[in-house]
Amino acid sequence: EVQLLQSGAEVKKPGESLRISCKTSGYIFTNYWVGWVRQMPGKGLEWMGIVYPRDSDTRYSPSFQGQVTISADKSITTAYLEWSSVKASDSGIYYCARQTLVRENFYYYYFMDVWGKGTTVTVSS
Amino acid sequence: EVVLTQSPGTLSLSPGARATLSCRASQSISNTYLTWYQHKPGQAPRVLIYGASSRATGIPDRFSGSGSGTDFTLTISRLEPEDFAVYYCQHYNSSLLFTFGPGTKVEI
Numbered sequence: 001e002v003q004l005l006q007s008g009a010e011v012k013k014p015g016e017s018l019r020i021s022c023k024t025s026g027y028i029f030t031n032y033w034v035g036w037v038r039q040m041p042g043k044g045l046e047w048m049g050i051v052y053p054r055d056s057d058t059r060y061s062p063s064f065q066g067q068v069t070i071s072a073d074k075s076i077t078t079a080y081l082e083w084s085s086v087k088a089s090d091s092g093i094y095y096c097a098r099q100t101l102v103r104e105n106f107y108y109y110y111f112m113d114v115w116g117k118g119t120t121v122t123v124s125s
Numbered sequence: 126e127v128v129l130t131q132s133p134g135t136l137s138l139s140p141g142a143r144a145t146l147s148c149r150a151s152q153s154i155s156n157t158y159l160t161w162y163q164h165k166p167g168q169a170p171r172v173l174i175y176g177a178s179s180r181a182t183g184i185p186d187r188f189s190g191s192g193s194g195t196d197f198t199l200t201i202s203r204l205e206p207e208d209f210a211v212y213y214c215q216h217y218n219s220s221l222l223f224t225f226g227p228g229t230k231v232e233i
Contacts, residue, residue: 033221037170045162045170045213047223059221062126095169099221102175109176110217111160115169 002026004034004096004116011122012086019082020119022096029077030054033099035112036070036081040092050099051079086123093118127151127216129226136231144201146229148214153194158217161190161199164228165210173212174199201231209233 035050049060053072069082097112128151156177164170174190217223
């Protein structure tokens with residue numbers, strides 16, 4: 001069974017560093033992109049970026065480029081989302097998800113098929 | 126960059142009713158790159174439709190997707206109590222940059 005297990009809730013003060021994790025199992029980690037999605041309180045889903053664990057290729061939404069770092073450790077099949085200095089506006093729920101590739105009739109489709117349960121991040125002074 | 130607009134913002138319906146959700150892109154996009162997700166409070170999102178019209182594994186056939194160009198639709202033929210949720214369309218491009226629409230809330 002494919003599973004993505006996210007690290008627990010975090011409470012941080014502005015300016016602190018933070019790294020949350022997404023431990024995967026049940027599939028070949030290096031064959032799939034892993035992505036991160038934010039949901040701020042009372043708001044919609046925002047796609048942040050993805051990482052390809054095989055070669056650490058990363059793609060970021062322009063909204064998050066330079067604001068966070070997405071990475072992966074093949075040796076422990078874990079993806080990470082990291083901030084060097086959090087702000088109050090970083091508070092929210094962060095989901096990781098496997099980005100699967102489906103090939104049908106000569107077409108290729110990417111979508112997030114398996115998700116973690118989310119990590120709640122609270123940044124407050 | 127493609128911007129997605131969803132309408133209505135909120136859809137108030139009763140169980141058994143038909144729900145029609147719209148997703149409009151700021152420019153013409155390939156059907157290949159349009160996905161629909163369902164998100165319930167306290168749960169992880171779930172993929173419903175990929176490639177604009179293909180149901181993901183395990184998704185009931187009351188969910189269907191259609192459309193092309195700039196206008197896409199998610200239809201729920203007969204609402205079940207568990208279908209009340211927020212629905213998002215998502216677009217991606219050939220560089221694997223993704224974006225979600227703002228969502229449509231389907232409420233009782």
